[in-house]
Amino acid sequence: DGGITQSPKYLFRKEGQNVTLSCEQNLNHDAMYWYRQDPGQGLRLIYYSQIVNDFQKGDIAEGYSVSREKKESFPLTVTSAQKNPTAFYLCASSTTPGTETQYFGPGTRLLVL
Amino acid sequence: SQKIEQNSEALNIQEGKTATLTCNYTNYSPAYLQWYRQDPGRGPVFLLLIRENEKEKRKERLKVTFDTTLKQSLFHITASQPADSATYLCALYNAGNMLTFGGGTRLMVKP
Numbered sequence: 001d002g003g004i005t006q007s008p009k010y011l012f013r014k015e016g017q018n019v020t021l022s023c024e025q026n027l028n029h030d031a032m033y034w035y036r037q038d039p040g041q042g043l044r045l046i047y048y049s050q051i052v053n054d055f056q057k058g059d060i061a062e063g064y065s066v067s068r069e070k071k072e073s074f075p076l077t078v079t080s081a082q083k084n085p086t087a088f089y090l091c092a093s094s095t096t097p098g099t100e101t102q103y104f105g106p107g108t109r110l111l112v113l
Numbered sequence: 114s115q116k117i118e119q120n121s122e123a124l125n126i127q128e129g130k131t132a133t134l135t136c137n138y139t140n141y142s143p144a145y146l147q148w149y150r151q152d153p154g155r156g157p158v159f160l161l162l163i164r165e166n167e168k169e170k171r172k173e174r175l176k177v178t179f180d181t182t183l184k185q186s187l188f189h190i191t192a193s194q195p196a197d198s199a200t201y202l203c204a205l206y207n208a209g210n211m212l213t214f215g216g217g218t219r220l221m222v223k224p
Contacts, residue, residue, distance in 0.1 A: 004156075033211075040121065042202060042216040043157075058211070090156050101147070102212060104156030 004105035023091030032074035037088040115140040117215035132190040136203035143205040
């Protein structure tokens with residue numbers, strides 16, 4: 001059963017803490033993306049990766065970091081530098097960078113304690 | 114500046130009617146435009162893609178039009194059902210750039 005998985009579904013962050021959101025895909029897609037969605041708003045691109053060991057900043061990369069050590073995995077770390085991290089985080093993948101259909105995971109909701 | 118506008122107010126319609134959602138854009142020359150459906154607390158799901166040289170695309174009860182002169186796409190759901198209630202997002206792909214999403218329009222279909 002192919003697709004994208006994200007974990008955890010809910011994540012709580014304490015002040016000054018770094019947290020990591022997991023994203024795994026078994027679609028054999030080259031490109032992967034992280035988006036942030038705030039209530040009633042569209043998706044904003046945080047980071048994207050077109051190939052293993054390479055990634056690029058999106059529109060709102062400050063306070064976030066990523067890695068792409070494996071084709072299947074693209075974890076996102078929300079650092080303590082991100083002062084307003086409460087949001088719904090979505091991971092997506094596509095066969096080629098920026099083109100055609102993007103397939104989304106179920107999302108992780110990050111809340112600040 | 115580049116902008117993608119979707120009606121932020123919810124669209125309420127009666128079951129069986131046709132729902133029409135609008136996506137307007139400025140300062141883009143999109144190679145193609147996509148529509149996604151998003152249910153509460155879930156990730157978006159791809160519905161349709163229409164290219165800049167296509168005027169209309171259909172899939173079952175869905176129809177998308179693309180007018181590059183008006184810089185507008187219309188998304189129609191015919192014979193709407195309560196199960197069609199969701200938020201619908203349009204997304205533009207500008208050659209050389211990434212996919213950019215609009216804010217979405219929430220559709221409520223009442224029985």
